[in-house]
Amino acid sequence: MPQKSLEHQHVEFLLSVAGAEHVSITTADREQHARDQSFHQAHLPTAVVWPASAQEISAILQYANQHRIPVTPWGAGSSLEGNPIPVHGGIVLDLLRLDKILAVRPDDFQVDVQAGVRYQDMNAQLARDGLFFAPDPGANASIGGMIANNAAGTRTPRYGATKDNVLRLEVVLADGEIIRTGSLAAKSASGYDLVHLFVGSEGTLGVVTEATLRLAPLPEQFSAAVASFETVTAATRAVSGIMGSGMVPAALEFLNTAVIRELNGVDEFSLPERPTLLMEFHSATAAALQEELKLVNVICQGEGCVAFEAGLGREERDRLWRARHQTYETLVRANPGVSFLIVDLAAPVSQFPALVAACQSALAKQKMKTYLVGHAGDGNLHPLIPYQPEDEASFGLATAVHAEMVQAALELGGTVTAEHGVGIGKRQYMRQEHGQALSVMRAIKRTLDPNYILNPGKIFE
Numbered sequence: 001m002p003q004k005s006l007e008h009q010h011v012e013f014l015l016s017v018a019g020a021e022h023v024s025i026t027t028a029d030r031e032q033h034a035r036d037q038s039f040h041q042a043h044l045p046t047a048v049v050w051p052a053s054a055q056e057i058s059a060i061l062q063y064a065n066q067h068r069i070p071v072t073p074w075g076a077g078s079s080l081e082g083n084p085i086p087v088h089g090g091i092v093l094d095l096l097r098l099d100k101i102l103a104v105r106p107d108d109f110q111v112d113v114q115a116g117v118r119y120q121d122m123n124a125q126l127a128r129d130g131l132f133f134a135p136d137p138g139a140n141a142s143i144g145g146m147i148a149n150n151a152a153g154t155r156t157p158r159y160g161a162t163k164d165n166v167l168r169l170e171v172v173l174a175d176g177e178i179i180r181t182g183s184l185a186a187k188s189a190s191g192y193d194l195v196h197l198f199v200g201s202e203g204t205l206g207v208v209t210e211a212t213l214r215l216a217p218l219p220e221q222f223s224a225a226v227a228s229f230e231t232v233t234a235a236t237r238a239v240s241g242i243m244g245s246g247m248v249p250a251a252l253e254f255l256n257t258a259v260i261r262e263l264n265g266v267d268e269f270s271l272p273e274r275p276t277l278l279m280e281f282h283s284a285t286a287a288a289l290q291e292e293l294k295l296v297n298v299i300c301q302g303e304g305c306v307a308f309e310a311g312l313g314r315e316e317r318d319r320l321w322r323a324r325h326q327t328y329e330t331l332v333r334a335n336p337g338v339s340f341l342i343v344d345l346a347a348p349v350s351q352f353p354a355l356v357a358a359c360q361s362a363l364a365k366q367k368m369k370t371y372l373v374g375h376a377g378d379g380n381l382h383p384l385i386p387y388q389p390e391d392e393a394s395f396g397l398a399t400a401v402h403a404e405m406v407q408a409a410l411e412l413g414g415t416v417t418a419e420h421g422v423g424i425g426k427r428q429y430m431r432q433e434h435g436q437a438l439s440v441m442r443a444i445k446r447t448l449d450p451n452y453i454l455n456p457g458k459i460f461e
C-alpha cells in the first residue's frame with residue numbers, strides 16, 4: 001500500500017518540477033481537493049500540484065512511482081461517487097493549467113484539446129464554427145474528468161456518451177512514459193482499443209493530458225416536447241415506443257410526479273403534476289422535425305398521454321432544460337436540512353419501467369419521498385434517496401434502500417453505474433456485476449500500475 005504523507009524531500013522535488021507557485025501544502029488548497037460533490041468522506045492530500053505539461057506530469061509520476069506515493073488526477077471535482085477523493089493521501093494533480101484548445105478541424109468535426117479544458121467553455125468557442133461536443137453532464141466538468149468517468153448526460157440517445165466521441169488520447173502512464181493512442185480516422189480496427197481502455201478508468205491507469213474529440217454540427221432545427229401521462233408505467237412504455245420507432249431523440253428525460261410538483265412550486269411552471277417525458281429532437285429541416293413530432297404524439301397518445309405539447313420555441317425549450325439541469329438544486333431547496341444520495345443505475349430500455357417501479361417501491365416502503373429522474377432514452381435512472389445528515393440511522397436506511405435499487409438494476413440485466421463511475425460508492429458491487437471479468441480488470445491495473453500509485457482505492461475494493 002502506498003505511503004500516505006510526503007516527506008520534505010518529496011515536496012522539494014515537486015517544487016523543482018512545477019515551481020513554487022504551482023505546488024501547495026496549505027490547508028485551504030488541500031481541503032479544496034479533499035472531496036467531490038458526493039456524500040463520501042473527505043480525505044486530505046499532502047500536496048496539490050498544478051502541472052503545466054505532460055512532461056511535468058511524466059517527471060512527477062516517475063518520481064512518485066519510485067517512491068510509492070499515491071497520485072490522484074483532478075479535473076473540476078464535480079464527481080458524484082468520490083472518484084477524485086485522494087483516499088490514500090499523497091499528491092493531487094490538478095489539471096487546471098492544461099487549458100488550451102490546440103486545434104479545431106471543422107471539416108473533420110474534430111478538436112484537439114488539453115485535458116483541463118472545461119467542456120462548456122470549449123463549446124462556447126466551438127459554436128463559432130457551428131460545432132459542439134455533445135456529451136453534457138450538466139456541471140462544467142473538465143474534458144479529462146469526462147473521459148476518466150465516461151460522462152454522458154441528457155444527449156446520449158442521439159450523440160452517445162463520452163466514449164463514443166473520443167478518437168485519440170495522450171496519456172502519461174504510472175512510470176512516467178508518455179503514450180499516444182488512437183488515430184484521426186473516423187474508425188480503426190488497428191490492435192487493442194487502448195483509447196477505450198482509458199475512457200472510464202477514473203484516473204487509475206494513466207493521466208490523460210490531451211484528447212482528440214469527435215464533434216457534432218450545431219443542429220439547424222430543434223424542437224422540444226413535453227408529454228404527461230396517467231401513470232409511470234404509461235410514461236415509461238412510451239419511452240420504449242419512441243426508441244423502438246427508429247426515431248433518435250436528442251434527449252428523452254423522465255421526471256416523476258413528485259419532481260414535477262417541486263419544479264412547479266419553485267420555478268413557477270404549470271406542468272400537469274403527472275409522470276412526464278421531456279424530449280428534444282434535432283433535424284436538418286423543419287419538415288423532418290414536424291414529421292417526427294407527429295409520430296411522437298401518436299406514440300404518446302397510444303400510451304394514454306393526458307397532455308402533449310410540442311413545437312416549443314427556443315425560449316420555452318431553454319427554460320425547460322434549465323429546470324431539468326437545476327432539478328437537483330430545486331429538490332434540495334424544497335427540502336431544507338435534508339441531504340440526498342444521488343443514485344445512478346441503468347437497465348435495458350425495455351426494462352426501464354420495471355427499474356422505475358422497483359426504485360419507487362424501495363423508497364415508498366420506507367415512507368421516503370419518491371423523487372425519480374432519469375435519462376430514459378438510454379434506460380438510465382437517477383433516484384434521489386433522502387436522509388438526515390449527521391444521523392447515522394437515517395444514512396444507514398438510505399444505504400439499504402440504495403442496495404435494494406442496485407440489486408434491482410442487476411437483476412434486470414443492467415449496470416450499477418451508467419455515467420457517474422464506480423469511484424468509492426460502487427466498488428462493492430463490481431464482483432457481482434462483472435464476475436471473473438473483474439480479475440481481468442485487476443490484471444490490467446497490475447500491468448499498467450504495478451505499484452498502485454494511480455488513484456488507489458477506486459474501482460476495486
Ligand SMILES: Cc1cc2nc3c(=O)[nH]c(=O)nc-3n(C[C@H](O)[C@H](O)[C@H](O)COP(=O)(O)OP(=O)(O)OC[C@H]3O[C@@H](n4cnc5c(N)ncnc54)[C@H](O)[C@@H]3O)c2cc1C
Binds near residue numbers: 137140154209
Ligand atoms: C449537479 C451535477 C450533475 C451531474 N450530472 C451528470 C450527468 O448528467 N451525467 C454525468 O455523466 N455526470 C454528471 N455529473 C458528474 C460529473 O460532472 C461528471 O462525472 C464529470 O465527468 C466529472 O468531471 P470533473 O472534471 O469534475 O472530474 P473530477 O471529478 O475532478 O474527476 C473525475 C475522475 O476523473 C479522474 N481524472 C480527472 N482528470 C483526469 C485526467 N486528466 N486524466 C485521468 N484521470 C482524470 C479523477 O481522478 C476522478 O477519478 C454531475 C455532477 C453534478 C455536480
